[in-house]
Amino acid sequence: MSASKIAQDARHYDVIVSPVITEKATIASEENKVVFKVLKTATKPEIKAAVExxxxxxxxxxxxxxxxxxxxxxxxxxxxxSDVKRAVVTLAEGHKIDVTTGL
Structure with a gap:
């Protein structure tokens, strides 16, 4: 693996802090949505790239x-x-993330 690819993967791990496991997030998962706590400075394209x-x-x-x-x-x-930034990520049909297993 090249150094830039490793650095890029590390950046993806920095963008997503943790999954949110609440009653509301569990209900959203039935609609193919997943909720994450993310870095306060993260943008939507960065979050999308990190999750993908x-x-x-x-x-x-x-x-x-x-x-x-x-x-x-x-x-x-x-x-x-502290202030908290959350991202609600809508997945394409047929894709799924099980947040209870971890990375």
């Missing part, structure tokens, strides 16, 4: 959302949760 490369699937669309961090009080200590 890492999971060997065809992506039809990528929708992103940025959830602003909330102010919380935990055991009397005030704090702020």
């Amino acid at each position: 490369r890492l999971f060997d699937v065809k992506v039809e669309a990528v929708n992103t959302l940025l959830r602003k961090g909330k102010k919380k009080v935990f055991k009397g200590t005030r704090g702020v949760q």
Whole structure:
């Protein structure tokens, strides 16, 4: 493998932080959609390339959302949760990703 190809694969792993496993994400998976936490600076084309490369699937669309961090009080200590960017990836018909098995 060439050095540029290894660097490019490392970049793909950096773009996708983790899968989101919630009730809403599970319901979306029935419609051939998968939800990932992604890097805040990641663009839609970068997310599409990373998912196609890492999971060997065809992506039809990528929708992103940025959830602003909330102010919380935990055991009397005030704090702020981090901002989180999520990507809802719509897969082509016949393609599937099982996020419970991991990479």
